[in-house]
Amino acid sequence: MIQAHHLTKRYGAKTAVDDLCFTVQPGRVTGFLGPNGAGKSTTMRMILGLDRPSTGSVTVNGKPYAQHRAPVHQVGALLDAKGVHPSRSAYDHLRAMAATHGIPRTRVREVIDLTGLSAVAGKRVGGFSLGMGQRLGIAAALLGDPQTIILDEPVNGLDPEGVLWVRTLTRQLAAEGRTVVLSSHLMSEMAQTADHIIVIGRGRLIADAPMREILDGGTRARTRVRTEEPARLADLLTSAGGHVITGSSDALEATGLTTRQIARIALDHHVLVHELVTLQASLEDAYMELTKDDVEYHSLELATEGR
Numbered sequence: 001m002i003q004a005h006h007l008t009k010r011y012g013a014k015t016a017v018d019d020l021c022f023t024v025q026p027g028r029v030t031g032f033l034g035p036n037g038a039g040k041s042t043t044m045r046m047i048l049g050l051d052r053p054s055t056g057s058v059t060v061n062g063k064p065y066a067q068h069r070a071p072v073h074q075v076g077a078l079l080d081a082k083g084v085h086p087s088r089s090a091y092d093h094l095r096a097m098a099a100t101h102g103i104p105r106t107r108v109r110e111v112i113d114l115t116g117l118s119a120v121a122g123k124r125v126g127g128f129s130l131g132m133g134q135r136l137g138i139a140a141a142l143l144g145d146p147q148t149i150i151l152d153e154p155v156n157g158l159d160p161e162g163v164l165w166v167r168t169l170t171r172q173l174a175a176e177g178r179t180v181v182l183s184s185h186l187m188s189e190m191a192q193t194a195d196h197i198i199v200i201g202r203g204r205l206i207a208d209a210p211m212r213e214i215l216d217g218g219t220r221a222r223t224r225v226r227t228e229e230p231a232r233l234a235d236l237l238t239s240a241g242g243h244v245i246t247g248s249s250d251a252l253e254a255t256g257l258t259t260r261q262i263a264r265i266a267l268d269h270h271v272l273v274h275e276l277v278t279l280q281a282s283l284e285d286a287y288m289e290l291t292k293d294d295v296e297y298h299s300l301e302l303a304t305e306g307r
């Protein structure tokens with residue numbers, strides 16, 4: 001479990017993390033989201049004792065990271081997959097880490113197998129692809145068999161098989177009762193992996209809720225209707241209080257009416273409908289709505305920079 005209590009970090013005049021309070025529960029995957037510069041890395045660094053809070057505190061399994069006698073067994077993290085000596089083999093890198101922390105060699109083999117690195121474990125890390133480097137970083141995070149796992153952008157550079165592997169692995173770790181924190185800018189992947197979402201913006205907490213609640217609180221439910229008479233149906237739905245948001249020659253999307261109401265209107269007016277689907281609000285839509293006022297680096301600002 002991770003508990004942040006009025007966690008704050010200032011760099012000079014800049015407040016990177018601003019009075020954050022949250023609890024990350026074990027047994028589920030928690031997605032940690034926020035626009036660039038929101039303070040995610042700073043928060044993760046403070047959880048891992050790599051940065052000190054200016055005020056407030058954060059604990060892992062009840063204690064600040066530095067106060068754990070064997071922290072690698074408490075929390076494992078992937079923060080920067082590039083921090084490995086390039087001339088070392090993956091096996092030697094993990095073996096050296098294991099030796100430092102009194103972890104047996106058998107565990108090194110276990111994490112190599114678990115992360116699919118067996119075939120390349122003897123090769124120089126300098127020749128690794130981005131995806132292989134990510135797998136090595138995850139292997140290192142799991143080395144101490146930690147109760148809490150923090151993975152910052154773990155699917156960066158992974159191919160579809162690798163992305164699916166991270167999803168399955170993180171879900172399995174959570175199912176074993178571990179605390180799993182995942183940050184990613186890939187919303188569709190996050191939507192399929194996380195059970196719970198914490199969103200921050202400009203260092204402050206914006207949302208801390210189950211995935212379902214985040215999705216339901218986002219854009220209102222949309223329904224897609226395929227029909228041969230979209231224009232006529234659009235008029236009928238609008239007069240019934242619905243809002244037609246998109247239309248084409250054979251389909252439309254509407255909000256404000258249930259699928260049942262739409263089906264009834266179509267039937268009553270003899271409009272043939274050959275598809276009627278409730279479209280799930282996407283995490284991306286919900287996220288954009290939540291963070292629209294907290295994006296630090298607007299594209300417009302970038303475009304006008306230097307004028």
Ligand SMILES: Nc1ncnc2c1ncn2[C@@H]1O[C@H](COP(=O)(O)OP(=O)(O)OP(=O)(O)O)[C@@H](O)[C@H]1O
Nearest residue numbers: 011014015016034035036037038039040041042043
């Ligand atoms: N060492 C530092 N000195 C000064 N400012 C810093 C330092 N580290 C981070 N910041 C600032 O604090 C804010 C939060 O940065 P942080 O890297 O935690 O954001 P992030 O959410 O991880 O962003 P990204 O998604 O881009 O990685 C940013 O405005 C950043 O410029």
